[in-house]
Amino acid sequence: MTTTEHPAPASADRTDLRLLDAWWRAANYLAVGQIYLMDNPLLREPLAPEHVKPRLLGHWGTTPGLTFLWAHLNRVIVRDDLHVLYVTGPGHGGPAVVATAWLEGTYSERYSRVSQDADGMKELFRQFSFPGGIPSHAAPETPGSIHEGGELGYALAHAYGAAFDNPDLLVACVIGDGEAETGPLAASWQGNKFLHPVHDGTVLPILHLNGYKIANATVTARITREELIAQLEGHGHRLYVVEGGFDGEDPMAVHERMAATMDEIVAEIARIRTRAAEQLAAEGRVDRPRWPALILHTPKGWTGPREVDGLPVEGTWRAHQVPLAGTRDNPEHRAQLEAWLRSYRPEELFDDDGAPRPELAALTPSGDARMSAIPHANGGVLLRDLKLPDFTQHAVDVPRPGATQASATGTLGAWLADVVRANPTTFRIVGPDETASNRLQAVFEATDRQFVGEILPTDEHTAQHGRVLEVLSEHLCQGWLEGYVLTGRHGLFNCYEAFIHIVDSMFNQHAKWLEASRHIPWRRPIASLNYLLSSHVWRQDHNGFSHQDPGFIDHVLNKKAEVVRVYLPPDANTLLSTMDHCLRTRDYVNVVVAGKNPGPQWLSVDEAIAHCARGIGIWDWASTDGGAEPDVVLGCAGDVPTIETLAAAALLREHLPQLKVRVVNVVDLLRLQDAREHPHGLADREFDALFTTDKPVVFAHHGYPSLIHQLTYRRTNHSNIHVRGYKEEGTTTTPFDMVMRNDLDRFHLVADVIDRVPGLAVKHAALRQHMLDERLRCRRHAYTYGVDAPDVADWVWPG
Structure with a gap:
C-alpha cells in the first residue's frame, strides 16, 4: 500500500496539530539558533553582529525533516505509550537532535548549565560547534543518540542491532537520501529477513527524501516514485509516502497527512505483532511480515530562506549547511537571518523566562519515554553481566608441551555453546557465513542461525529464532553488533582475518564513540565489542594472496590506548582464557586472533590462565x-x-x-x-x-x-x-x-x-x-x- 494523502484522524484534530506545529517550530528555532547565535537567544533586541558566531558551522538542510518526524513520533508515543528509539541516519543534523533533547528537558537534566531558560538557551546556542563545546553532528554527547553523524550508511544496520531481543522497542530509523546511496545501507534493507516479529522489536525505516547531498542531487530523488516504491517493496516492505512543503504549502496540511499516516503505520505494526504472536502460539512458526516503511519527501532546508543573493536555497543543495554565510558582516544576510528566526514566532513558543510554554511541554512524553531519554540509547543502564560458564571444563588436556593436537577455535566453540545456553536473550554471535568455517560449529548444538525468510529442508542449523546471525556482509555484521551492544547487550563478531578490513571505517567510528563516551559522566559503560579473527594469514595458503592480510590489528592500534586491546593466544587453552576475559570487559574493542586448524597445544589450563593474566612471559621449558x-x-x-x-x-x-x-x-x-x-x-x-x-x-x-x-x-x-x-x-x-x-x-x-x-x-x-x-x-x-x-x-x- 502507498499513502500519499490521508484525512486527519479523530485523534489528531486541528487543535492538536497546531500545538504539534508549534512544538516543531520551537525545535526548528532552537536548531537555527545553534548554528548562528551566541547571544540574544530570544531576539529580545534587534540582531547585531556581536550576537552572531564568528564561524558558522552546522547542517541545516536535513534538520527540519528530523524535527518534523520527532514531533510526530512524540504524538504517538504519548497516545499509545510506546517505547521508541530514534536513530538519526543524517547524523550531521545535530542541531535537530540537540534541539529536541533540550525541548524535552533531557538536555538540561544531563547538563545542568544548559538550563531550560533564556540563560540555558544562550549556552545551548553558544556551545554548538564552538571551541570547548559540542560537535556539530549527533554524537555521544547528544542524549538519545546511539549513532554518530560521521557514520554515513550504518543507520539501518544499527537500528536492526538495537531491535534484536528488544520485543517492546520500536526503532524509528531516519535514512538520508544521500546515505541511501552507500553500500552498507543498500545491504541493510535485508535486515527485515532476520527480525523475528515476536522475539525481537520493530524497525521502521524512514527514507527522508530532500533531494540533495552536499552539492549534488541524490539518486533516490531523481528516479521515478514508482521505481523507488518498487525497489523498497521488493525488499519486503509495505510502503507509505508522505510529501509536502513545496511551493509554500501550508505546513498544517503536511502535518495532517503525516499524522494520519503515522497512525496507520503504528496500527499496522500492532496488527503484525498480534498476528505473529497468535500464529507462533498456534503453529510454532510465523510468516515473515511486510513491515511498514515510510518515505518522507520534503524540501531540503524546509522553512528556511527561500532565496539568498538572488539564488534559490530552500529545496536545493545550497540549504545543506549554512544557507546564510555572511550574517556577521553582511547586514542584508543578518536581516534575513532575523526574519527567518522570527518566522517561527518565538514569543508564542517560550515564556518570559525562556522556558518552553506549558502547552508545548505537555506534548512531550515523560521520563524514560522521551526519545532523548530512552534507556536503550544509554545501553550501560540496561547492561547486565553475562553468566559465563567455567571455561576450564572445556580445556584441552596438555600433559606436556606439544603432546596434544587441537583446534583452538573448535575448542572455543564448545564453550561458546554454553555461553549461549546461559544467556538466551543477551548474547549473540554474528559473522559473514563463517561460524562453521571458523570451527565454531559447536554453537549449533545450542542454537541455530536466525532467519525469518524461507527455510528449506536442506538447510542446516537454520531457524526463525536463534542466537547466530549470519549474512554475507561484514558491514551488516558490524552494524548489528554495534547496535546490539550500544543498547545494553553482549556479542562476538567472528570473521576471516583478511576481510575484517571491510569494516575499518565502522570500527573507527565505534572506537571514537567509546573514546568520547568514556568521558561523559552520564554515559554508562557498555559491553566491549569483541572480534574473533580466524582463518588467518598463515593458514590461508589454500585460498591464496587475496585472503592473506593481518593488518587489521595495525589499524586498531591507531586508536586511543584506553579503548583497544589485541590478543594473540598461541593455543586453545589460552584462547579460552582470553575470550572469557574479553566477554567480561566494558568499553573496549577487543581483537582476538586465533587459528582454526589443529595444532600443537603448549600450556595446561592452569598455565594458560597464569600466562594470560601476565599477558607475556618466559617459557622456561623451551628456554x-x-x-x-x-x-x-x-x-x-x-x-x-x-x-x-x-x-x-x-x-x-x-x-x-x-x-x-x-x-x-x-x-x-x-x-x-x-x-x-x-x-x-x-x-x-x-x-x-x-x-x-x-x-x-x-x-x-x-x-x-x-x-x-x-x-x-x-x-x-x-x-x-x-x-x-x-x-x-x-x-x-x-x-x-x-x-x-x-x-x-x-x-x-x-x-x-x-x-x-x-x-x-x-x-x-x-x-x-x-x-x-x-x-x-x-x-x-x-x-x-x-x-x-x-x-x-x-x-x-x-x-
Whole structure:
C-alpha cells in the first residue's frame, strides 16, 4: 500500500496539530539558533553582529525533516505509550537532535548549565560547534543518540542491532537520501529477513527524501516514485509516502497527512505483532511480515530562506549547511537571518523566562519515554553481566608441551555453546557465513542461525529464532553488533582475518564513540565489542594472496590506548582464557586472533590462565638460559609464529647446545608498549628483565613487522630487536612454504640468530648454510608433491 494523502484522524484534530506545529517550530528555532547565535537567544533586541558566531558551522538542510518526524513520533508515543528509539541516519543534523533533547528537558537534566531558560538557551546556542563545546553532528554527547553523524550508511544496520531481543522497542530509523546511496545501507534493507516479529522489536525505516547531498542531487530523488516504491517493496516492505512543503504549502496540511499516516503505520505494526504472536502460539512458526516503511519527501532546508543573493536555497543543495554565510558582516544576510528566526514566532513558543510554554511541554512524553531519554540509547543502564560458564571444563588436556593436537577455535566453540545456553536473550554471535568455517560449529548444538525468510529442508542449523546471525556482509555484521551492544547487550563478531578490513571505517567510528563516551559522566559503560579473527594469514595458503592480510590489528592500534586491546593466544587453552576475559570487559574493542586448524597445544589450563593474566612471559621449558642472562631472546606473538619459534629453539638446542636461549611468548600484544602509552604496557624495568638491555632479540610476529617496532621504539634495547612477520608475500601454496616466503620459518629464524649473536656468524657459517639448504629442500618437496615435507608437517616439540 502507498499513502500519499490521508484525512486527519479523530485523534489528531486541528487543535492538536497546531500545538504539534508549534512544538516543531520551537525545535526548528532552537536548531537555527545553534548554528548562528551566541547571544540574544530570544531576539529580545534587534540582531547585531556581536550576537552572531564568528564561524558558522552546522547542517541545516536535513534538520527540519528530523524535527518534523520527532514531533510526530512524540504524538504517538504519548497516545499509545510506546517505547521508541530514534536513530538519526543524517547524523550531521545535530542541531535537530540537540534541539529536541533540550525541548524535552533531557538536555538540561544531563547538563545542568544548559538550563531550560533564556540563560540555558544562550549556552545551548553558544556551545554548538564552538571551541570547548559540542560537535556539530549527533554524537555521544547528544542524549538519545546511539549513532554518530560521521557514520554515513550504518543507520539501518544499527537500528536492526538495537531491535534484536528488544520485543517492546520500536526503532524509528531516519535514512538520508544521500546515505541511501552507500553500500552498507543498500545491504541493510535485508535486515527485515532476520527480525523475528515476536522475539525481537520493530524497525521502521524512514527514507527522508530532500533531494540533495552536499552539492549534488541524490539518486533516490531523481528516479521515478514508482521505481523507488518498487525497489523498497521488493525488499519486503509495505510502503507509505508522505510529501509536502513545496511551493509554500501550508505546513498544517503536511502535518495532517503525516499524522494520519503515522497512525496507520503504528496500527499496522500492532496488527503484525498480534498476528505473529497468535500464529507462533498456534503453529510454532510465523510468516515473515511486510513491515511498514515510510518515505518522507520534503524540501531540503524546509522553512528556511527561500532565496539568498538572488539564488534559490530552500529545496536545493545550497540549504545543506549554512544557507546564510555572511550574517556577521553582511547586514542584508543578518536581516534575513532575523526574519527567518522570527518566522517561527518565538514569543508564542517560550515564556518570559525562556522556558518552553506549558502547552508545548505537555506534548512531550515523560521520563524514560522521551526519545532523548530512552534507556536503550544509554545501553550501560540496561547492561547486565553475562553468566559465563567455567571455561576450564572445556580445556584441552596438555600433559606436556606439544603432546596434544587441537583446534583452538573448535575448542572455543564448545564453550561458546554454553555461553549461549546461559544467556538466551543477551548474547549473540554474528559473522559473514563463517561460524562453521571458523570451527565454531559447536554453537549449533545450542542454537541455530536466525532467519525469518524461507527455510528449506536442506538447510542446516537454520531457524526463525536463534542466537547466530549470519549474512554475507561484514558491514551488516558490524552494524548489528554495534547496535546490539550500544543498547545494553553482549556479542562476538567472528570473521576471516583478511576481510575484517571491510569494516575499518565502522570500527573507527565505534572506537571514537567509546573514546568520547568514556568521558561523559552520564554515559554508562557498555559491553566491549569483541572480534574473533580466524582463518588467518598463515593458514590461508589454500585460498591464496587475496585472503592473506593481518593488518587489521595495525589499524586498531591507531586508536586511543584506553579503548583497544589485541590478543594473540598461541593455543586453545589460552584462547579460552582470553575470550572469557574479553566477554567480561566494558568499553573496549577487543581483537582476538586465533587459528582454526589443529595444532600443537603448549600450556595446561592452569598455565594458560597464569600466562594470560601476565599477558607475556618466559617459557622456561623451551628456554636454555637456565635463569641466567641469555645470549639471545626469541620472542613470538601468534600461534604459527609460536610454532616456528619453538621449532627454531629446538634446532638451536640441537645444533648449538652451548647457546643460552630465552623464549618469550606474548598473548597481550599491548604488553610490549611503554606503560606510559598504554595501561597494559610493561614498565621499562619489566621489559628489560624479559628482553635484556643489550642482547639480540629475534621476534616472530603474526602480522606486519613494523607494528612491533612501533610498539617498542622507546625501549632501551630497541636497536637490537629484529622482527620477522608477514611482508606481503603470499600465494596459493603449502602452510610451510607460506611462512618461508615471508622468512618467518624456523630455519630462517635460526639463521637470524647466527647473524646477530656476536661470534656465531663466522664460527657457525656451515650451520647457517645448512639452514638455508633446508629451506630449499622443503620448497622442492612442496613444489613436487603439493604438501609439506613430513618432518615439518608432523613436527613435535622434542621435550
